[in-house]
Amino acid sequence: MTWMLIVDIVSWILILAGSAFTIIGAVGTMRFPDFWSRLHAASVSESAGMLLLITGMCLQSGLTLVTVKLLIIAAFILITGPTSTHAVANAALTSGEKPKSDVIGEGDV
Numbered sequence: 578m579t580w581m582l583i584v585d586i587v588s589w590i591l592i593l594a595g596s597a598f599t600i601i602g603a604v605g606t607m608r609f610p611d612f613w614s615r616l617h618a619a620s621v622s623e624s625a626g627m628l629l630l631i632t633g634m635c636l637q638s639g640l641t642l643v644t645v646k647l648l649i650i651a652a653f654i655l656i657t658g659p660t661s662t663h664a665v666a667n668a669a670l671t672s673g674e675k676p677k678s679d680v681i682g683e684g685d686v
Contacts, residue, residue: 588636595629598622612669613676620662627654 602622609615631651635644 584636588633591629591633591636595626595631595633598626598629602626611677612674613666616662616666616669620658624655624658627651627658 599622602618605618605622606615609618628651631647635647638644638647
């Protein structure tokens, strides 16, 4: 196999894995029972899916200006994603949304 074919295969595996993470996160966001688990599914799968997708696209584009732009986008999303998730969780907790407790004797039973 040539070098370009190996890079192509690896990049498509990363792109497909990132797409799978994103789709699984979207399904989890719709199916989980409460706000906190939905928020967790959305934030974790978004970060993992985005990293895999951008890594695959960087491999596809090679060492070009497009790769630099993709890395800048990845850095921006890595900073703003967890920050926005924290802000939403903090606003929900402040407004009275309490996490469900699995332990008997704690929280609302």
